[in-house]
Amino acid sequence: MKNKFYITTPIYYPSNKLHIGHAYTTVLNDVYARFRRMQGYETYFLTGADEHGLKIEENAKKANMTPQQFVDKQVEGFKKLWDLLQITNDDFIRTSEKRHHETVQHIFDNMIKRGDVYLGEYEGYYCVHEESFWTATQVGEDKLCPECKRPVQKASEETYFFKTDKYLDRLLNHMEKHPKFLTPISRKNEMINTFIKPGLEDLSVSRTSFTWGIPVKANPKHVTYVWLDALTNYISALGYSSNHEELFQKFWADENSEIIHVVGADITRFHAIYWPMFLMSEGIRLPDRIFVHGLLMMKDSKMSKSRGNVVDPVPLVKRYGVDALRYYLVRETVFGSDGQFTPEQFVERINVDLANDFGNLLHRSVSMINKYYDGIVPQYKGDITPFDKELRELAEQTVKDYEAQLGDLKITEAFISVFKLISATNKYIDNTEPWNLKKNGEDEKLASVMNHLANALYVAAILLQPVLVEAPSKLFDQLGVEEDLRDYKHVYKFGVLGGQKVNKGQPLFPRLNVEDEVEYIKSLMGDN
Ligand code: ME8
Numbered sequence: 001m002k003n004k005f006y007i008t009t010p011i012y013y014p015s016n017k018l019h020i021g022h023a024y025t026t027v028l029n030d031v032y033a034r035f036r037r038m039q040g041y042e043t044y045f046l047t048g049a050d051e052h053g054l055k056i057e058e059n060a061k062k063a064n065m066t067p068q069q070f071v072d073k074q075v076e077g078f079k080k081l082w083d084l085l086q087i088t089n090d091d092f093i094r095t096s097e098k099r100h101h102e103t104v105q106h107i108f109d110n111m112i113k114r115g116d117v118y119l120g121e122y123e124g125y126y127c128v129h130e131e132s133f134w135t136a137t138q139v140g141e142d143k144l145c146p147e148c149k150r151p152v153q154k155a156s157e158e159t160y161f162f163k164t165d166k167y168l169d170r171l172l173n174h175m176e177k178h179p180k181f182l183t184p185i186s187r188k189n190e191m192i193n194t195f196i197k198p199g200l201e202d203l204s205v206s207r208t209s210f211t212w213g214i215p216v217k218a219n220p221k222h223v224t225y226v227w228l229d230a231l232t233n234y235i236s237a238l239g240y241s242s243n244h245e246e247l248f249q250k251f252w253a254d255e256n257s258e259i260i261h262v263v264g265a266d267i268t269r270f271h272a273i274y275w276p277m278f279l280m281s282e283g284i285r286l287p288d289r290i291f292v293h294g295l296l297m298m299k300d301s302k303m304s305k306s307r308g309n310v311v312d313p314v315p316l317v318k319r320y321g322v323d324a325l326r327y328y329l330v331r332e333t334v335f336g337s338d339g340q341f342t343p344e345q346f347v348e349r350i351n352v353d354l355a356n357d358f359g360n361l362l363h364r365s366v367s368m369i370n371k372y373y374d375g376i377v378p379q380y381k382g383d384i385t386p387f388d389k390e391l392r393e394l395a396e397q398t399v400k401d402y403e404a405q406l407g408d409l410k411i412t413e414a415f416i417s418v419f420k421l422i423s424a425t426n427k428y429i430d431n432t433e434p435w436n437l438k439k440n441g442e443d444e445k446l447a448s449v450m451n452h453l454a455n456a457l458y459v460a461a462i463l464l465q466p467v468l469v470e471a472p473s474k475l476f477d478q479l480g481v482e483e484d485l486r487d488y489k490h491v492y493k494f495g496v497l498g499g500q501k502v503n504k505g506q507p508l509f510p511r512l513n514v515e516d517e518v519e520y521i522k523s524l525m526g527d528n
Contacts, residue, residue: 002258002288004043005036006251010263011048011093011233014074015059018081019310020329020341021264021296027329028293028411029262030087034466035406037088038488044251046237047082048093049075053226054128057212067212071096084317085326086469093237095214095229103236104214104229107282108160108205112218116166116281119219122159122204125152131226133204147266157209160222161202167277168200174276180289182272183409184336187265187292191272203274231275234261235284252284259287260409265338268292291409294338298525311341315524323468324350324509327415330467335411343521347514357422358460358471359508361429365453366478366502368434375502377454377480378447380495385445387431388452392494394424395459399491402463418463425456454479454497462491471508478505 009029012022026047033045051071060070075094082089093100111117125134127145133155138146145152175181175188182188206222207213213223238248251257263271268290276286298311316325328349333339369377383389398421405414428449437446458481461472465488476486480500490496 002256003041004251004254004257005033005041005260006044006238006257007033007036007046007260007262008234009047010267011050011095011230012078013053013055014049014051014071014078015055017074017077017312020313020316021310023081023085023313023325024296024329024333025262025264025293026082026087027085027326028335030085030089031326031330031411031466032260032262032406032409033088034469038465039403040488042250044091044238044247045089046091046093046234047087047089048091048233048237049078049095050226050230050233051075051094051096052213052223052229053131054207054210054212055131057210058128060212068096081314084314084322086322091237093233095233099239099242100233100236101214103241104224104232105217106241107232107278108214108216108224108228109218111162111205111278111281112160112216114281115163117160117162117205120159120161120202121156122161123156124154124204126155127152135201155209157207158222159204159208160206160216160219162205162228162274162277162281164200164202164274164277167280168196170280171273171276172196174286178288181286182268182290182292184292187268187272191268195269195273200273227270227274228278231270231278234275234287240284255285258289260289260291261287262291262293262409265292265295289409291336293335294333296333297338297340311521311525316346316521319520320350320512321470321509323471324354326467326469327354330411331415331419333412335409343518343525344514346521347512347517350509351512351514353419354471354509355507355511357419357426358464361422361426362457362475362478363507364429365450365457366504369450369454369502370504372434372438372446373450377497377500377502378451379498380451380455381444381448382495384448385432387428388448391424391428391452391456394421395456395494396492399459399463406466415464415467418460421456422460425453425460428456429453451495451498454500454502455495458485458497459491459494462486462488474505474508478503 007029009026012018029045033043036043056071057067060067063070125139127150129150130145130147132147134146134152139152143152205225205228206216207225208221211223214229216222216224235248235252238252239245240248252259261271271290279286313325328346332345332349369375383392398417401417402414405417432449434446434449458479461475465472480502485496
């Protein structure tokens with residue numbers, strides 16, 4: 001079992017503002033990082049910005065700025081968004097930083113020395129938007145980028161090529177031997193069938209037609225191809241090849257560290273094929289997992305700024321709170337599958353799961369404990385009513401399922417498990433009918449029901465902490481949970497609550513008016 005965790009998001013292009021799709025990846029990574037830290041593991045969580053390339057150079061020119069000024073401004077916006085979403089990244093790597101340049105130059109030099117790259121002539125087509133080269137067959141007669149369908153530019157220039165055939169067999173072997181290396185499994189099949197089987201060409205890894213990039217030391221008229229540059233962030237941020245390799249040794253070189261790259265389906269090829277080859281060339285071990293998540297769509301097409309169909313996460317957080325958006329992102333779309341953002345489903349998720357099932361359960365429980373026991377949670381005395389055992393066992397099982405699921409990046413499934421416990425706790429009230437127990441003077445049973453309710457809610461709230469960053473502590477305040485009992489280690493033993501003084505508080509999630517809110521969210525959609 002690994003005992004350290006290194007998890008990364010893609011580093012996003014600062015060419016535009018970030019949208020809900022970027023927030024999706026980053027929030028899900030944050031949930032995983034918070035989960036591992038909560039369990040007590042050393043965890044390093046990285047995100048950042050991919051700042052070089054022709055597209056940035058062009059956008060900066062349009063904005064009348066130098067590329068550095070342009071990316072500095074954009075990155076400010078990134079960081080504000082991550083603060084708003086309470087993202088707990090340990091570092092933020094920018095590819096324009098010196099520390100990153102040095103690592104990239106070191107790697108490129110080594111590739112030249114080892115004979116893994118060679119100087120040649122590139123003839124083909126370049127898509128500025130995707131920062132990708134394509135062959136004549138790939139762009140077809142219309143000369144459109146096969147990925148984004150924009151016109152491509154004919155490119156013919158001197159370039160360094162990376163020898164892919166040198167490492168291909170090793171890569172295929174590695175994929176075969178490590179079934180978790182690239183998941184979901186459908187992504188692995190897609191890589192093999194679409195890119196590897198038809199014949200993988202050598203990859204052009206330098207450019208001479210623009211300057212906003214990292215110069216190749218041995219031949220400075222070349223700048224490093226943005227993808228070789230960008231992928232290297234995962235180790236430059238850990239100090240690889242610098243005088244301070246401590247983080248690299250701890251979170252990468254050490255086999256006890258689990259290295260996880262989370263990426264969207266649009267960039268699988270670079271992470272699953274070329275990045276492992278670059279690492280092999282450098283003699284560094286491969287990541288343990290490349291987890292490919294699906295894309296959030298709108299109006300049946302990929303969300304993108306240029307199509308004018310993006311959702312800005314900022315107003316959603318401002319109006320509904322950070323927990324509502326984080327929960328929606330985690331829960332609505334199964335991590336790994338494609339999803340669709342609709343205002344109706346957004347509002348419904350908050351109303352049904354958060355306001356009704358979760359928030360209202362707390363409200364009912366606190367009211368009953370107030371009414372029947374003067375606000376003091378009765379002591380745990382084992383299972384008394386016929387329904388107690390079932391609820392306790394479910395709570396215990398939920399902890400096990402949750403850990404197994406979250407640990408395996410089945411993030412959505414893990415929170416579905418927690419909400420099953422919440423639904424069962426609501427049902428437990430219906431089954432035990434506390435008001436009748438009171439009426440009939442069955443005090444022992446009533447006390448047990450109040451205790452089981454408080455304890456089931458407590459377990460749910462502990463488990464929800466990686467996704468809900470505000471509500472659990474409000475819940476603990478209302479249930480009177482002491483500070484030391486808020487620690488994750490107490491979740492394994494059912495029945496830790498008893499004797500606390502509950503405090504009536506505000507609803508955790510006020511119910512939303514569906515019509516008004518759908519209209520509001522619709523007004524945010526489109527080109528903003
Ligand atoms: O590709 N749904 O940066 P990028 C879900 N710089 N996720 C989405 C999404 C959507 N509609 N749109 C974007 C790059 N994403 C490179 C990465 S890494 C070494 C270099 C997320 O700004 C998703 O994770 O275009 C996707 O892979 C990433 O943002 C692409 O961000």
